[in-house]
């Protein structure tokens with residue numbers, strides 16, 4: 522069934538992941554209540570619905586560190602700031618650094634403290650107290666973020682959308698945008714199979730579908746949809762009743778508790794490029810399960826005795842420097858791109874909405890300088906440096 526589309530909107534957001542929903546809310550809250558979000562499937566159907574939703578502050582670049590820190594304020598006070606639930610759980614987060622990365626690690630923690638983040642280097646004894654049962658002898662540097670944790674990416678997206686609708690915005694599900702109409706260098710409408718929506722502003726927040734969607738408008742960005750697996754293990758509760766979240770630069774895994782008795786573990790580096798975001802293996806494979814479980818058991822030996830609970834895969838939208846693209850498209854007035862969040866975008870999503878709304882309404886993002894996320898950096902050859910030389914803690 523074709524959905525009838527409204528004849529016009531102040532702004533059209535294309536894509537109902539957590540970014541699109543956060544942007545819709547911010548636009549509605551800041552003076553564009555007649556904004557419309559189009560989603561090809563259902564809210565959260567892309568990366569958002571499969572996100573591990575871990576919230577940590579350890580980043581290598583100030584732009585991400587600032588975005589994560591200012592977003593954390595929203596996650597911690599979601600009900601008051603936005604309304605509704607985001608599922609935030611404070612677990613604390615340990616970061617484990619090896620000898621090879623120790624200098625970069627310490628410099629990153631100093632940079633994070635410089636932007637105001639509550640983090641600090643800790644001793645092995647302190648880490649042992651925070652995480653009984655963990656193996657720490659291989660660590661040359663350790664950091665702890667007491668306020669970090671995890672939330673629920675789907676719930677966050679739904680809450681943003683619900684609040685935006687209360688403010689007057691609309692969401693149309695199962696309504697793919699088929700293209701943006703550009704007339705004499707300006708956005709004039711967004712098209713769907715159900716009709717033409719006249720608008721002067723369109724935000725492309727289409728996650729893993731972005732490369733394909735942008736290419737049809739002559740915008741060629743180095744975006745790849747990459748498949749990443751995650752597993753859940755049931756903990757032996759007598760040996761390990763709970764534990765903090767972790768970013769392990771030595772074993773190259775991240776992990777966090779999930780619910781009462783599960784531990785979630787994933788890896789940002791084992792990936793497979795996917796041509797069509799609608800066709801990929803959605804379950805975790807046996808090789809990944811064995812590999813990531815043994816890496817986890819090196820860090821948390823009691824988890825060698827865990828039970829396998831579940832495994833699945835989702836898509837990142839990867840860029841060559843694992844930094845996103847948030848920008849106005851040069852030469853097309855009213856067209857904005859917000860994509861490429863790799864495996865770490867969820868924790869930035871509250872600030873992404875703010876920054877894109879500033880870009881749309883004021884012509885530039887003012888809360889945080891997002892020049893490092895500009896589209897032209899690829900053509901200029903000025904990629905962001907991820908510090909560690911691999912794409913885990915960008």
Ligand SMILES: Cc1cc2nc3c(=O)[nH]c(=O)nc-3n(C[C@H](O)[C@H](O)[C@H](O)COP(=O)(O)OP(=O)(O)OC[C@H]3O[C@@H](n4cnc5c(N)ncnc54)[C@H](O)[C@@H]3O)c2cc1C
Pocket residue numbers: 535536537538539540541559560561562563564565566567568569570571572573574575576674696697698699726727728729730734749750751787834835836837859860861862863864865866867868869
């Ligand atoms: C396995 C996994 C683990 C992750 N773990 C973490 C983590 O621990 N912490 C963290 O911070 N981040 C994590 N991430 C990353 C985070 O989930 C993503 O960065 C974030 O969800 C991206 O949101 P998005 O809105 O940009 O994209 P998406 O959620 O993919 O949303 C894009 C939406 O656009 C829709 N769409 C596409 N084309 C069209 C069209 N033409 N018209 C209308 N709609 C369209 C899609 O259906 C989709 O719903 C993880 C991601 C994955 C996959």
